[in-house]
Amino acid sequence: MSDFDYTLVEETGKQLYVRALCDLPPDVRRALAHAYEKESQPGAKEIFKTMLKNVDVADGKKTLICQDTGLPIYMVKIGSGFNWDGAEVKERLTEGAVRATREYPFRGSSTHFLTRVNPQTSVGERLPVFYFDFVKDADCLEILMVPKGSGSENMSKMKMFIPADGINALKKFVLDTVIESGANPCPPGIIGVGMGGTSDLVTRLAKEAIARPVGQRNPDPDVAEMEIELEDAINATGIGPMGLGGDITTLAVHIETAHTHITLNPVAVNTQCWPARRARAKVYPDGSVEYGY
Ligand code: SF4
Numbered sequence: 001m002s003d004f005d006y007t008l009v010e011e012t013g014k015q016l017y018v019r020a021l022c023d024l025p026p027d028v029r030r031a032l033a034h035a036y037e038k039e040s041q042p043g044a045k046e047i048f049k050t051m052l053k054n055v056d057v058a059d060g061k062k063t064l065i066c067q068d069t070g071l072p073i074y075m076v077k078i079g080s081g082f083n084w085d086g087a088e089v090k091e092r093l094t095e096g097a098v099r100a101t102r103e104y105p106f107r108g109s110s111t112h113f114l115t116r117v118n119p120q121t122s123v124g125e126r127l128p129v130f131y132f133d134f135v136k137d138a139d140c141l142e143i144l145m146v147p148k149g150s151g152s153e154n155m156s157k158m159k160m161f162i163p164a165d166g167i168n169a170l171k172k173f174v175l176d177t178v179i180e181s182g183a184n185p186c187p188p189g190i191i192g193v194g195m196g197g198t199s200d201l202v203t204r205l206a207k208e209a210i211a212r213p214v215g216q217r218n219p220d221p222d223v224a225e226m227e228i229e230l231e232d233a234i235n236a237t238g239i240g241p242m243g244l245g246g247d248i249t250t251l252a253v254h255i256e257t258a259h260t261h262i263t264l265n266p267v268a269v270n271t272q273c274w275p276a277r278r279a280r281a282k283v284y285p286d287g288s289v290e291y292g293y
Pocket residue numbers: 066067068069070148149150151152184185186273274275
């Protein structure tokens with residue numbers, strides 16, 4: 001076992017939570033500014049102006065963009081070029097989330113599902129949510145932190161289709177989910193879609209899809225085409241920013257896919273709200289940390 005100092009991972013886990021809540025990624029800022037320019041309805045334009053002002057105020061005061069600090073999700077890629085202790089990484093990131101909540105301080109949003117007792121730590125039984133992956137040709141630990149607020153998370157949906165339903169059934173499901181969600185997820189955010197896999201994998205894919213930079217297309221041209229088609233269909237609903245009517249209901253549709261069973265065709269939708277918050281860091285074996293989005 002290496003003598004790597006894992007307090008660095010804890011500090012990074014803490015910083016990432018705070019950064020994600022306070023500093024909106026540049027691609028999201030650009031998408032909101034573009035939406036403001038493009039929006040033709042005066043009321044909706046005014047809402048975009050307020051959103052952009054909200055981001056500026058958060059920058060100026062170094063404060064939260066939204067009061068819902070969400071549940072912490074850490075998506076971790078472990079480089080195989082270094083002997084990382086995965087259990088230690090998990091423990092330290094959990095402590096980082098607790099410290100962010102207490103030291104910033106901000107509201108802890110986690111609670112016991114039955115008693116509703118809130119430990120005011122943002123963590124708890126099986127929280128934070130962790131996605132671990134392993135990558136070759138890298139020695140760093142790449143951590144992507146996504147705080148997930150309830151307004152958007154409550155609108156998540158998954159459905160098991162069969163191949164005979166056809167791909168149009170999946171597209172309709174995505175569109176119907178957005179229409180039913182209305183104003184609840186604080187639109188216009190990113191619509192994350194998972195297609196393929198199993199019931200659990202497809203749900204995870206939808207969550208990974210919301211963490212992709214705005215407008216970065218799926219590398220498969222057929223899937224990328226479907227992203228554009230769904231974006232156009234969703235924006236044509238007229239739901240608009242904050243559900244109050246307008247041209248822009250989503251900043252982007254991102255689809256992540258997986259092979260599935262010959263008699264399955266699952267689809268999942270995970271909506272991200274207009275402050276599509278995320279923060280990324282790469283921790284290197286020499287103790288250096290590179291922050292990004
Ligand atoms: S849905 Fe998003 S923007 Fe709306 S209150 Fe929740 S975290 Fe904030």
